[in-house]
Amino acid sequence: MFKRLYKEIYNNNKQEELLHELEKKDGACDGRVSPKELQECLKKICGNKFTDEELLKFTRQLHKDTFYKVNYVEFLDKMTALGNKNHNPFKSVLQRLAFFLENNKVSVSNLMQRLSNPDGAPISIERFADFLK
Numbered sequence: 681m682f683k684r685l686y687k688e689i690y691n692n693n694k695q696e697e698l699l700h701e702l703e704k705k706d707g708a709c710d711g712r713v714s715p716k717e718l719q720e721c722l723k724k725i726c727g728n729k730f731t732d733e734e735l736l737k738f739t740r741q742l743h744k745d746t747f748y749k750v751n752y753v754e755f756l757d758k759m760t761a762l763g764n765k766n767h768n769p770f771k772s773v774l775q776r777l778a779f780f781l782e783n784n785k786v787s788v789s790n791l792m793q794r795l796s797n798p799d800g801a802p803i804s805i806e807r808f809a810d811f812l813k
Contacts, residue, residue: 681737685738688725688730689725689726690759694726697725698721698722698725701721702717702752702756705718711752714749714750715740715748718739718742718750719735773812
């Protein structure tokens, strides 16, 4: 579904229009909207290209925060990464790491302590790469 949305929005240069619609729905100006508001924006931008049921199923699968809101900046970044052949793969690794830290309520320093060697030696690249896998 991400790819289909990408084709409809980015191939037709509707990304600015979508961002503008999302910002209008973002009453708290915090970069988050409800799944229903995201559906409404996608419907307005894409017209009848997707059914209400398709959009509902799609938004159900998106990551939501503790207030059941979707971070639309993150959503737009993910969509852009799909079609951008020159995207930075390091950015997606960092996004996944940030997601892990947030969902597990772990700080960076706490994670580093957990991964550190018992003898206090610095974490090897191989050990950190294994963790990322």
